[in-house]
Amino acid sequence: MLIKIRKDNAILASEITDKSVYQDRRQFIKASGTLALAGAASLAGIGALSVSREARAGKKISGYKERAYVTDEPLTPIEDVTHYNNFYEFSTDKEGPAVMARAFNPHPWSIKVEGEVGKPGTYQLEDFIKPHTLEERIYRFRCVEAWSMVIPWVGIPLANVIKRFEPTSKAKYVEMVTLYDPQRMPGQQRAVLNWPYVEGLRIDEAMHPLTMLAVGLYGEELPNQNGAPLRLVVPWKYGFKNIKSIVTLRFTAQEPKNTWQVTNAREYGFYANVNPEVDHPRWSQARERRIGEFLKRKTVMFNGYADEVAGLYAGMNLHKFF
Ligand SMILES: Nc1nc2c(c(=O)[nH]1)N[C@H]1C(S)=C(S)[C@@H](COP(=O)(O)O)O[C@H]1N2
Ligand SMILES: [Mo]
Numbered sequence: 001m002l003i004k005i006r007k008d009n010a011i012l013a014s015e016i017t018d019k020s021v022y023q024d025r026r027q028f029i030k031a032s033g034t035l036a037l038a039g040a041a042s043l044a045g046i047g048a049l050s051v052s053r054e055a056r057a058g059k060k061i062s063g064y065k066e067r068a069y070v071t072d073e074p075l076t077p078i079e080d081v082t083h084y085n086n087f088y089e090f091s092t093d094k095e096g097p098a099v100m101a102r103a104f105n106p107h108p109w110s111i112k113v114e115g116e117v118g119k120p121g122t123y124q125l126e127d128f129i130k131p132h133t134l135e136e137r138i139y140r141f142r143c144v145e146a147w148s149m150v151i152p153w154v155g156i157p158l159a160n161v162i163k164r165f166e167p168t169s170k171a172k173y174v175e176m177v178t179l180y181d182p183q184r185m186p187g188q189q190r191a192v193l194n195w196p197y198v199e200g201l202r203i204d205e206a207m208h209p210l211t212m213l214a215v216g217l218y219g220e221e222l223p224n225q226n227g228a229p230l231r232l233v234v235p236w237k238y239g240f241k242n243i244k245s246i247v248t249l250r251f252t253a254q255e256p257k258n259t260w261q262v263t264n265a266r267e268y269g270f271y272a273n274v275n276p277e278v279d280h281p282r283w284s285q286a287r288e289r290r291i292g293e294f295l296k297r298k299t300v301m302f303n304g305y306a307d308e309v310a311g312l313y314a315g316m317n318l319h320k321f322f
Helices: 019-032 034-041 046-051 096-100 125-129 158-165 259-263 306-313
Strands: 065-069 110-115 121-124 135-142 147-157 173-178 198-202 212-217 231-233 246-252 287-290
Touching: 110 125, 121 125, 135 231, 147 158, 158 212, 158 246, 198 259
Parallel strands: 065 135, 110 246, 147 287
Antiparallel strands: 110 121, 135 147, 147 212, 173 198, 173 246, 212 231
């Protein structure tokens, strides 16, 4: 299957505002107090902005295919992408992971491939990535908590990785697991979630050309708080599907039990497709706040990727399979 890049998506790199310009704008906004005016609406964490600038010593990634897939929406400033996070292994505050994950060292890193697969094994991150061409993809990202961002990821299509390990005909799902190491991930010392964090995709979702494993963002290696060294990105699903710091890919016949569904099955399902018509039991999903914007915008079915992915769910009751 080919990724359909709509005409309006095919914009030039030069039209996308450079990240330093965004950073300057943020500094300006902060200095002028506009951000404070936005009050609670500003989810970006004013404090975080000032404490953590020096912490982002991002290592540049070289040799990736730039802008392999783009959206025409402005990028969310890197300071927000890296300082407004959900990563309960480090902190349950949005500003916490950037601080609490500073000492985390994601190298060396190995990934276990197991279950219904022809080539199981344990692979070093470098070997896991090496056969693939890194590419940049700018995706909308929609959290279940009704905020969103636009993020330029660097990574590889998960489909290519899966093909290489030759799943058997029994492999109907891929389960993914985050590192469990309470010493290195101090948030795991508290039972806020059922550790380790687990997520999963149906095999056709995992093989969809939009689904990627990211190793970087904004041209730099993934910051720890964003899921270093390897995290999932599925742009048509709510943020919690995008599991971070992956150590296991397990091919299964049964639907995996993902962490948030285990935590609260009434509120979180397996599919987690962005859907403005299916509300969270405690809040509406009809609108979302794009981080950095004041007014809310309408949430779009499948986060705007319906042309590409709606076919995966033909005939399914999306109210039941939420
Ligand atoms: N292991 C792990 N992965 C995780 C989470 C987490 O707490 N632990 N949070 C999820 C949620 S709820 C969201 S919204 C995204 C946030 O990704 P970001 O911080 O890079 O924006 O990560 C997802 N992946
Ligand atoms: Mo989320």
